[in-house]
Amino acid sequence: MWRRHDETSPDIVEKYKWKSGEKLTISTCVKCYHTAIQRGPYCDFNTSDKSRTPETELPTVPEYFGFRSEEARIIANKNILSSWSSLTVFALSSSLIRPTRLVPSRSNMGFNPVLLGGVVALGLGNMFHIIGLATPEWIKVGKVTVGLFEGCLDDDCVTIEDKPDWxxxxxxxxxxxxxxxxxxxxxxxxxxxxxxxxxxxxKSLGLLTLLAAILSLIFILICVILYAVEIKDLHTGPDFGYSFALSIVGAILILLGGTLSLGGSR
Known part of the structure; x- marks a missing residue:
């Protein structure tokens, strides 16, 4: 620990002079008990004292300030105790302060683009499937179009009353x-x-969302496959309409949305 002292000592003026002034302010750094005076840009030593030179030997702390050795030791001990006390208080206060995270965690990011993609895909998938479910164009045979609930000839539509089991x-x-x-x-x-x-x-909500999406896909595909097989047996060469295609696309988007929702869960 280093500590700066600013003192004046008349007996030192006789040996050590300022370069540019008559008043001497001794600025030193003291280390532990008896470190030598640090010679910096503050003062210039008068080399008239041939017994020691500023480059090779500097006066000790007690000698420089005119202290007896015991006085210097007591002062140094006080300085060390004060320094350690300050350091201890700083360490304790630092340990009580929770450090601020510079990089935000994933849980604090707010907007989740993966989840948004899942919501959009699920929404579009459901919209396409509902349109396919409600419109009467699963198959087309000439001017006749048939859906799951009704059949149409041109613009005249009727509800299917006699429904087979399939x-x-x-x-x-x-x-x-x-x-x-x-x-x-x-x-x-x-x-x-x-x-x-x-x-x-x-994560459990993400898994539940994916499970619901998978089951939705399975049920829609069962419907689509069963309808295609039965219609092929009843009619030769029917054309599948946009309602049929929309339900298939909707099922795929629902599965994609469920997968994204699981990926976006934390």
Whole structure:
């Protein structure tokens, strides 16, 4: 520990002079008990004293200030004690202060683009599937278009009354797929809103969202495959319409959204 002293000592003036002044202010750095005076840019030693030169030998602390050895030792001990006390207080205060994180953690980032992508994909997937479910153009045979619930000739549409079992199964699978897709988009939206408030989105919610998306995909695909197989057996050469395609695209987007939601959960 170094400590600066500013003192005047008349008996020192006789040996050591300032270069540019008659008044001598002794600026020194004292280390522990009896360190030599640090010679810096402050003063110039008068070399008339041939017994010691400023470059090779400097006066000791007690000799420089005119102290007896015991006095110098007591003062040095006080200085050391004071320095250690200050250092201890600083260390204790530093340990009580929690350091500020310079790099924000992932949980404090707020906006989560991965979760947003999941919400968008799930929303689009559900929208496409609902449009496909509601519109009467799963197949086209000439001017006739048929969906899951009604058939149309030009602009005249009628509800399908006599439903075979396979069509009832398709309707049930499509509706279950829609409900599970809506559940997935609701969970993903909840996680995204929570992330905007700088809160973590539990991994369990992400897993639940993905599970709902997978089940939605499975039910929609069962409906699509069953419908395609049965229609091929009933009619030769029907063309599949946009409603059929929208349900397939919707199922794929729902699965993608569920995967992104799991990836965006923390």
């Amino acid at each position: 069509l009832k199964a398709c309707q049930a699978m499509a509706i279950l797929g829609m409900l599970l897709g809506l559940m997935a988009v609701a969970l993903a939206t909840f996680m995204f809103v929570k992330s905007l408030k700088n809160n973590d989105s539990p």
